[in-house]
Amino acid sequence: MEKEISTAVIRRLPRYYRYLGSLMDNGITRISSRDLSRRMGLTASQIRQDLNNFGAFGQQGYGYNVEKLYYEIRKILGLDKTYNMIIIGAGNIGQALLNYINYQRRGYNFVGVFDKNPKLIGLNIRGTVIRDIDTLENFLDNTKVDIAVLTLPGNDAEEVIKIIIDKGVRGIWNFSHMTIKTPPGVVMENVHLTDSLMTLSYKLKEESKE
């Protein structure tokens, strides 16, 4: 039934998902593509095209069923599953991600946080004790981990990536500067904060030239 969906559409789905979630929170049960478009900064025809991709057709004079669409997108994004997650690198960004959202609500279940810094090991961050990075391999032998969040320096990341892939972790949410070609079956999503800030600086500089 499910057909191939383009990466561009997939990248927009979280936005639909978030927005539909907030509509549900506000008790709204249906929405037209025009209202969606006004809110999301996309054209109505773009929205219709995107949603048609997975067989969600709005009805003339009715629009989309918010709840149905929400759960459909949730399923497509794989958010109806639960993911065991570890954080490697308990510095500022690592700790912030641990606290950021109640990920459990979305099916992300933190099962361990690791660091090599003796000052951090043993600290309790909102109920999660920071473990010694040296215990990572052993931990992975005993615990199924779906996603590893890498919030450690690039130099350290290279070795860690080898270990986690070797131990069967298949999802990597990478905040480190290390970019590698992942082997088949392993997926990686990069968030390069400093690169993003440098890109902003570049755009600012370009704007001020005009």
Next chain:
Amino acid sequence: MEKEISTAVIRRLPRYYRYLGSLMDNGITRISSRDLSRRMGLTASQIRQDLNNFGAFGQQGYGYNVEKLYYEIRKILGLDKTYNMIIIGAGNIGQALLNYINYQRRGYNFVGVFDKNPKLIGLNIRGTVIRDIDTLENFLDNTKVDIAVLTLPGNDAEEVIKIIIDKGVRGIWNFSHMTIKTPPGVVMENVHLTDSLMTLSYKLKEESKE
């Protein structure tokens, strides 16, 4: 002299910049495109093309002058300038960004942090006192701010974006869920953490189907 550089190249420049910086830290003065490519996961010809864009030609048998290239890219990215920066939203991510790196070193100068939460207002985060969001307009009347970092909930971001643009802030580093079309002269760089994680979940789900 400077010609139009494509967005794709610009997005790779921070990686070159970071890598060249680490070479300099290690006392390496020159590098071949082949060594660069091995390290960066790009082909040597891609690297030559990228760098040719701004007139940095490697020399046969010598390669690139690391320091010269570093400072050239620095200039192109606008990193030779200093940017006054504020953070709006002093929650986990806001505080982590404040601490993350010594941004000053790169020309990012934090001049203020704002929040609406009375429990946070007045707290001192590494030498920066969190201010009341209600004082933001007045602050912007008196202080030149180049970049505002938005680390507050999407619902609150809409009004804040209006205020900061109205007060002349031209760069927005946006971590909130609010995405808007910025007016001419204002540039925005989005980092959508939850969207990135959802995309990772989707890829994981797709991989496990195969």
